[in-house]
Amino acid sequence: MQTEVLIIGAGPTGLMMASQLARFGVDFIIVDQKASITDKSKALAVQARTMEAYQQMGISEAALEQGMIGRAVNFVVNGKQLRRIDLSNIGSGLSPFPYITMLEQSKNEALLNNFIEEKGSGVLWNTSLESFTQNEGHVTAILNHKDGEQLTIQADWMIGADGASSPVRKQLGMTFKGDTHEQTFFVADVQLTWKLEGHELFICLDKNNFLACFPMKGDGHFRLVGAVPVPLLNKEDLSFEDVLVDLLPKLNFDLQLQNVKWFATYKIHHRVVNNFQRDRCFLAGDAAHIHSPAGGQGMNTGLMDAYNLAWKLALVVQEKASSKLLKTYNEERLPFANQLVNTTDTAFEAIVSTNPLVRFFRLNVLPTVVKTLTSFDTTRELAFKTVSQIGLNYRKGSLKRNHQDGNFTSKAPKAGDRFPYFPTKTGTTFDWLKGTSFQALYFCETADAPKMKQLSNYFKLAKIDIQLHQILKTTDVSIFENLGIQEETLFLVRPDMYIGYRSGEIDLADIEIYFEQHLTLV
Numbered sequence: 001m002q003t004e005v006l007i008i009g010a011g012p013t014g015l016m017m018a019s020q021l022a023r024f025g026v027d028f029i030i031v032d033q034k035a036s037i038t039d040k041s042k043a044l045a046v047q048a049r050t051m052e053a054y055q056q057m058g059i060s061e062a063a064l065e066q067g068m069i070g071r072a073v074n075f076v077v078n079g080k081q082l083r084r085i086d087l088s089n090i091g092s093g094l095s096p097f098p099y100i101t102m103l104e105q106s107k108n109e110a111l112l113n114n115f116i117e118e119k120g121s122g123v124l125w126n127t128s129l130e131s132f133t134q135n136e137g138h139v140t141a142i143l144n145h146k147d148g149e150q151l152t153i154q155a156d157w158m159i160g161a162d163g164a165s166s167p168v169r170k171q172l173g174m175t176f177k178g179d180t181h182e183q184t185f186f187v188a189d190v191q192l193t194w195k196l197e198g199h200e201l202f203i204c205l206d207k208n209n210f211l212a213c214f215p216m217k218g219d220g221h222f223r224l225v226g227a228v229p230v231p232l233l234n235k236e237d238l239s240f241e242d243v244l245v246d247l248l249p250k251l252n253f254d255l256q257l258q259n260v261k262w263f264a265t266y267k268i269h270h271r272v273v274n275n276f277q278r279d280r281c282f283l284a285g286d287a288a289h290i291h292s293p294a295g296g297q298g299m300n301t302g303l304m305d306a307y308n309l310a311w312k313l314a315l316v317v318q319e320k321a322s323s324k325l326l327k328t329y330n331e332e333r334l335p336f337a338n339q340l341v342n343t344t345d346t347a348f349e350a351i352v353s354t355n356p357l358v359r360f361f362r363l364n365v366l367p368t369v370v371k372t373l374t375s376f377d378t379t380r381e382l383a384f385k386t387v388s389q390i391g392l393n394y395r396k397g398s399l400k401r402n403h404q405d406g407n408f409t410s411k412a413p414k415a416g417d418r419f420p421y422f423p424t425k426t427g428t429t430f431d432w433l434k435g436t437s438f439q440a441l442y443f444c445e446t447a448d449a450p451k452m453k454q455l456s457n458y459f460k461l462a463k464i465d466i467q468l469h470q471i472l473k474t475t476d477v478s479i480f481e482n483l484g485i486q487e488e489t490l491f492l493v494r495p496d497m498y499i500g501y502r503s504g505e506i507d508l509a510d511i512e513i514y515f516e517q518h519l520t521l522v
């Protein structure tokens with residue numbers, strides 16, 4: 001069998017990769033050793049940036065219908081409900097999804113799997129990677145089907161989206177530096193009743209223990225997460241009831257279990273590879289980075305790895321860009337993975353550490369800090385931009401260019417930033433970014449047909465696949481104010497909604513420099 005891209009692993013990362021390649025019309029094969037998508041809820045938090053990508057794919061409405069909005073977080077300290085912090089519109093004006101969506105990983109996987117099937121493809125289930133080799137021209141992989149059949153697949157490129165113990169990463173001999181947290185944690189999906197009000201997020205703390213309760217769709221349905229009490233660590237057939245009997249009196253907390261749908265214990269690791277690419281093979285998702293679940297970032301980061309790589313891979317296999325474009329995948333995603341491992345680890349330590357100072361902070365300061373952070377516009381905005389991943393920029397990467405001229409205020413987005421979201425008179429800024437190609441957004445005072453023609457002719461001649469939009473100040477001046485631009489401005493926006501190029505004038509020679517850097521075959 002031959003294909004352009006072989007994807008190993010059909011967890012959320014692999015399925016997103018396949019969905020994106022299907023959008024771009026790239027030929028791919030996706031395999032997984034499992035029999036089907038997961039039936040476990042696992043990751044629960046879907047961040048705004050992921051929802052924005054889902055919106056571009058036309059599946060955000062289904063995600064919202066099947067999930068629920070995380071409306072508020074409540075701190076319960078020594079059994080008392082201390083603070084309630086409203087999260088229902090915390091990112092107001094910053095994203096079409098100004099909140100955290102709670103949607104189980106199993107449902108995310110189902111949405112993506114349906115997306116691929118609707119595009120006429122599907123996962124080869126029960127098929128596991130045995131080994132592979134790569135040379136200058138391609139990757140050759142040997143796979144085993146459960147019924148005993150062996151497959152040999154030759155692919156131009158291969159993606160290891162094969163999870164934390166990634167066989168692809170191991171066979172590439174790549175390092176996965178980091179550590180494992182000494183505590184053991186539990187996760188349980190339950191139906192319960194208790195005295196606390198609201199189907200919201202509750203963080204219950206005392207000096208030695210914590211129990212985080214995440215709302216899930218359905219009456220009284222919650223995901224409970226905490227540390228397994230030390231005396232129970234070696235207990236055989238440990239059940240969730242055993243954990244609760246130990247934990248609830250200490251937390252001075254009362255709840256009645258109706259039903260336990262899933263209970264598991266696990267270790268938390270923080271590890272990152274030193275490169276997301278080795279020749280014709282890429283790593284994405286948990287195969288490249290794992291960290292604590294604090295902040296609900298893991299699944300979202302894997303999805304965004306795939307979203308970053310897919311359009312670049314599409315341009316390369318369709319011979320519209322040279323393979324050096326693919327180097328920008330590691331350049332853009334590795335620094336973020338490193339940063340994430342450090343920040344989620346610090347946040348996690350604040351919740352689980354037994355250090356007396358950290359303990360004092362957790363019980364006496366943390367709820368107030370979170371309340372304060374969300375009370376002021378600037379800190380609320382910063383917190384939302386960070387957790388939702390909409391604030392992530394690629395300004396330091398090489399795949400961006402700012403023309404030296406232009407009359408911009410400090411709030412104007414730069415090349416390397418996600419294009420900002422806000423409502424316009426006719427819709428929102430994201431209406432311009434729905435397609436699969438680059439988008440040229442040309443902002444000017446009044447209609448300028450000759451300049452539009454000049455741009456359009458240039459893109460045609462240079463064989464650059466791009467959609468051209470003209471946005472007039474006379475039609476909607478608020479767009480210019482919101483963008484922090486005053487005069488003529490050109491933004492070239494990548495298929496993943498990031499600004500690649502910004503200029504205060506039409507300078508074809510300068511645009512050419514941008515495209516020649518990475519985006520042409522030269």
Ligand SMILES: Cc1cc2nc3c(=O)[nH]c(=O)nc-3n(C[C@H](O)[C@H](O)[C@H](O)COP(=O)(O)OP(=O)(O)OC[C@H]3O[C@@H](n4cnc5c(N)ncnc54)[C@H](O)[C@@H]3O)c2cc1C
Pocket residue numbers: 008009010011012013014031032033034042043044045046105127128129130161162163164166167187266284285286287293295296297298299300301302
């Ligand atoms: C309890 C828990 C709670 C979590 N909560 C959150 C949260 O709230 N928010 C969040 O963002 N993240 C959360 N996470 C993390 C999230 O589940 C992972 O980050 C996510 O599953 C990673 O997706 P992935 O596709 O990269 O890897 P995986 O989901 O691990 O998928 C890898 C796939 O590769 C397949 N595979 C492996 N080896 C082979 C082989 N040799 N051949 C073929 N197929 C193979 C596997 O069968 C698997 O299907 C949580 C995780 C856990 C365990």
